[in-house]
Amino acid sequence: MSTAITVTVTGMTCGGCANRVRDGIGLLSGVDGVTVDLPSGQVTVESAAAIERDAIAAAVDRAGYAVAD
Template identity: 40%
Template sequence: MATTSEYQVTGMTCGHCEGAIRAEVSEIDGVTGIEVSAQTGRLKVTSEQHLDDAAVIAAVDEAGYAAVRS
């Protein structure tokens, strides 16, 4: 069963920002879908298994941004 988690991301301003976050989050095991919008500051991650919020937040941090679960 797929699960979806949403996050508020700060610091995104453009498509490059979205791409950096998408690249980092896509490396998390089990992630099957990523929607990220600099316009809304939102990140939605879909996974086929339990998604560890700390892993997503760490991936966003690695890309140079900050995220909190919403």
């Protein structure tokens, strides 16, 4: 069974931004997939086990963006 968490990422303006966010989150241990909806800023992370929101936020920060509160 998989689990998913959706966060809103601010600052993404283009496909390159979305790719950086997708790639950065994809490096987290246990992540099975990352879907980015650029117009809304919503990023959905799928994994077999729950991924902490703080870990996702840190990966997004390393990519140069921020998770909205």
